[in-house]
Amino acid sequence: MDFLFLGTSSGTPTRTRNVTGLAMRSGRRWILIDCGEGIQYRLMHSPLSPVHLEAVLITHLHGDHVYGLPGLLGSMSMLGRKMPLVLVGPAELEAFLKPIIELTQLRLSFPLLFKQAGPDLDLELLGHKVSAIELSHRIQSFAYGFTEKSPPLHLNIAKLKQIGVPDGPILGQLKRGETVVWNGQALNRADYCLPQCAPLRFAIGGDNDQPQRLAEFCQGADLLVHEATYLHADWQKVGPGPMHSSAQMVAEMAQACGLRQLVLTHFSPRYADSKGQGSWVGDLKSEATQHFSGPVFLAFDGAHFDLDAYGNLQSQPSWLT
Ligand SMILES: [Zn+2]
Numbered sequence: 001m002d003f004l005f006l007g008t009s010s011g012t013p014t015r016t017r018n019v020t021g022l023a024m025r026s027g028r029r030w031i032l033i034d035c036g037e038g039i040q041y042r043l044m045h046s047p048l049s050p051v052h053l054e055a056v057l058i059t060h061l062h063g064d065h066v067y068g069l070p071g072l073l074g075s076m077s078m079l080g081r082k083m084p085l086v087l088v089g090p091a092e093l094e095a096f097l098k099p100i101i102e103l104t105q106l107r108l109s110f111p112l113l114f115k116q117a118g119p120d121l122d123l124e125l126l127g128h129k130v131s132a133i134e135l136s137h138r139i140q141s142f143a144y145g146f147t148e149k150s151p152p153l154h155l156n157i158a159k160l161k162q163i164g165v166p167d168g169p170i171l172g173q174l175k176r177g178e179t180v181v182w183n184g185q186a187l188n189r190a191d192y193c194l195p196q197c198a199p200l201r202f203a204i205g206g207d208n209d210q211p212q213r214l215a216e217f218c219q220g221a222d223l224l225v226h227e228a229t230y231l232h233a234d235w236q237k238v239g240p241g242p243m244h245s246s247a248q249m250v251a252e253m254a255q256a257c258g259l260r261q262l263v264l265t266h267f268s269p270r271y272a273d274s275k276g277q278g279s280w281v282g283d284l285k286s287e288a289t290q291h292f293s294g295p296v297f298l299a300f301d302g303a304h305f306d307l308d309a310y311g312n313l314q315s316q317p318s319w320l321t
Contacts, residue, residue, distance in 0.1 A: 001024060001025070001026055001126070001200065001202075001306070001307045002023075002024065002025040002026070002304065002305070002306050002307075002316070003022060003023070003024055003225070003263070003303075003304070003305045003306075003307070004022070004023040004024075004025060004046060004048070004303075004304050004319050005021075005022055005023075005265065005299040005300065005301060005302065005303040005304075006018060006021035006022060006023060006032075006039050006042040006043065006046070006301065007019045007020045007021040007022075007034075007036050007038070007039060007042065007301060008020070008265045008266065008267060008299045008300055008301055008303070009064075009266070009267060009269055010064065010207075010227065010229045010244070010266045010267060010268055010269070011064055011268070011269065012064070012269055013036075013037075013038065014269045016273050016300075016301065017267070017269075017273075017300070017301050018036060018037075018038050018039065018041075018042055018301055019036030019037055019038065019064040019065070019067075019068075020034040020036045020064055020065045020265075020266060021033070021034050021035055021036055021039040021042065021068065022034065022204060022225065022265075022299075023043075023046070023048055024126065024204075025048065025126075026126040026127060028049075028052050029052060029054055029126055030048055030052060030053060030054065030126075031053070031054050031055045031056070031057065031125050031126060032053060032055070032056045032057070033056075033057045033058075033059065033144065033204050034057075034058060034059055034065040034066070034206070035056055035058070035065070035066060035067075035068040035069040035072055036063075036064045036065055036066070036067060036068050037063070037064075037067040037068045037071075038068060039068040039072060040068060040071055040072045040075055042301065042320075043072075045320050045321050046319050046320065046321075047319055050072070050075065050076045050079060050081065051076075051079065051081060051083075053076070053085065054083075054085075054086060054125060054126070055085065055086035055087070055088060055125055056069065056072075056085065056086070056087050056088070057088040057089065057117075057130075057144050057204075058087070058088065058089030058090070058093055058117075059089075059135075059141055059142050059143070059144070059204075059205070059206025059207070060089075060090060060137060060139050060140060060141035060142065060206045060207060061089070061090060061092055061093065061096055061139055061140075062138075062139060062207065065206070065207075066089075066093075066096065069097065070097065070100045070101070070104070070106070073085075073097075073101075073106065073108060073112075074104075074106055076109075076110070077106070077107070077108045077109045077110065080109055081109055081110045082109060082110050083110060084110055084111045084112070084113050085110060085111075085112055085113065086113045086115060086123075086125075087112050087113065087114050087115070088114075088115045088116075088117055088121070088123065088130075088132075088144075089116075089117055089142075090116070090117055090139075090140045090141075090142070091116050092140075093114065094114045097112075117132035117142045117144075118132055118134070118142075119132070124149065125146075126146075127148060127149055127150070128146040128147060128148050128149060128200075129146070129147045129149055130144055130145070130146055131144070131145040131147070131217070132144055132145075133145055133203070133213065133214060133217055134213070135205065135206055135207070135208035135210065135213050135214075136208055136209050136210035136213060136243065137206065137207045137208055137209065137243045137244075138207075138242070138243050141206040141207050141208060142206055143203050143204060143205040143206060143208070143213075143214055143217075143226075144203065144204050145201070145202075145203045145217045146200070146201070146202050146203070146204075147199055147200070147201050148199035148200040148201070149199070150199075151196060151197040151198065151199050151200070151309065152197070152309055153175055153189075153193055153196070154193065154194040154197070154309070155171060155174060155175055155192055155193060155194070156192050156193060156194050157171075159192055160174075160192055163182070163183070163185075164182075164183065165182055165187075170182065174187060174189055174192060175189070177189050197309050197310055197311075198311070200222055200307060200309075200311055201217075201220075201221040201222055202221060202222050202223035202224065202225075202307065203217055203218060203221065203223075203224050203225070204225045205224065205225060205226040205227060206227075207227055207229075207243070207244060207266070208226070208227065208243075208244075208245055209240065209242075209243040209244055209245055209249075211226060211245055211249050211250045211252075211253035211254075212253050212256075214226075214253065214257075215253055215256065215257045216257075218253070218254065218257045218259045219257045219258060220257075220258050220259075220260075221257075221259055221260065222260050222261060222307060222311035222313075223259075223260065223261045223262070223263065223307055223311070223313055224250075224254060224259055224261075224262055224263070225263045225265060225299070226245065226250045226262070226263075226264065226265070227244060227245055227250075227264075227265060227266035228245060228246065228247040228250050228264040228265070228266070228267065228284050228288065229242070229244035229245060229246070229266055229267065229268050230244060230245075230246045230247075230268055231246060231247060231248075231271075231279060231283055231284060231287055232246035232247065232248040232249070232287060234246070234268070234270070234279070235248075235249070244266075246287070247264060247284040247285070247287040247288040248287050248288070248290075248291050250262065250264065250288065251287070251288040251289070251290070251291035251292035251296070252291045252292070254292045254294065255291055255292045255293060255294075259292075259294060260294055260295075260311060261294055261295045261296075261297070261312075261313045262288065262292060262294060262295070262296050262297070263296075263297045263298075263299055263305065263313070264284060264285070264288060264296065264297070264298055264299065265298075265299035267281055267284065271283070271284065273300070281298055281300075282298075284298065285298050295313065297313065297315065301320065302318035302319060302320030303315075303318065304316040304317065304318060304319045
C-alpha cells in the first residue's frame with residue numbers, strides 16, 4: 001500500500017504545505033482521505049488519475065479538510081467520469097455538499113454513494129475492511145481503520161528451485177492454487193508457501209485531542225498516521241480550546257499500545273520546514289522519538305511511503321513533479 005501526502009498543514013496552507021489530503025494507492029486503484037482546498041492542484045503534479053479514484057473519506061467537516069471536495073467533484077464531472085464515487089464521512093457531509101451542488105448547478109456526470117462514518121460502517125476498499133473510530137475534536141471527527149482482508153501468499157522460491165521448478169507461468173499457477181504437475185509429481189501449494197503474513201492493520205486519524213481513543217485499534221498495529229499540530233510546550237501555551245494533539249501525546253499512546261510505526265502530519269504553520277530561528281518540524285520528530293521507540297516519520301507535501309506485505313514502512317522518492 002502506498003501513502004502519498006498531498007497536504008500536511010493545519011488550518012491554513014503555507015508556501016510549502018497545502019491543507020490536508022492523503023492518497024492511498026494499491027496498483028492503479030486509489031482513495032483519498034480528506035480534501036482540503038487546492039488538493040486538485042496537487043493531484044495534477046502526482047501520478048494519480050481522478051478517473052480511478054474510488055472513494056473519498058472525510059474525517060471531519062472543518063474547512064481545511066473538506067473545502068477542496070466540491071471543486072474536485074466538478075473537475076471529475078468535466079472529465080466525463082461515469083464511475084460512481086463513494087463518499088464516507090460524518091452524517092453532515094451530505095448536508096454540506098447537497099446545497100453547493102444545487103446552488104452552483106453542478107450537474108455531476110456520475111453518482112455519489114454516501115456512507116456514514118460510525119460503528120455501523122460496512123465498507124471494503126483496496127482489499128481492506130474499513131472501520132470508523134470516533135475521536136475527540138470541536139466537531140465530530142473520525143479515524144479510519146484498515147485491516148487487510150487476505151494477505152498475499154508468498155511462494156517459497158528457494159524450495160521450488162531445489163526441485164528444479166523454473167521461473168515463469170508455472171509459479172503463477174501454483175500461487176493461484178491450480179493443480180500443477182512437475183516432473184510427474186503433483187505440487188501442493190501449501191507445501192511451497194512461506195508462512196502467511198499477518199493481515200496489515202493501520203489507521204489514519206482526523207483531528208483529535210485524545211490519541212488514546214485509538215489505543216484499542218492500534219494495539220500491535222503496523223502504522224498510525226496522526227496529527228501532531230503542536231510541540232507539547234506550545235500545546236500547553238495554546239490551551240485545550242483547539243482540541244488538537246501534541247507530538248508527545250501521540251507518541252505516548254503509540255508506545256503504550258505497542259504500535260509499530262508512526263507518521264506525524266497536520267503541523268501548525270508556526271513550524272518552519274528547515275532549521276533556523278525558532279521552532280521547526282524537526283523538533284516535532286525529536287519530541288516524538290523521546291516518547292516512542294519505534295520509527296517516526298514526518299509527512300510533507302510530496303512524501304511517499306510504502307507499507308510492504310510485512311508491515312514495514314519505507315520512505316520512497318517524492319511523487320511531486
Ligand atoms: Zn485540521
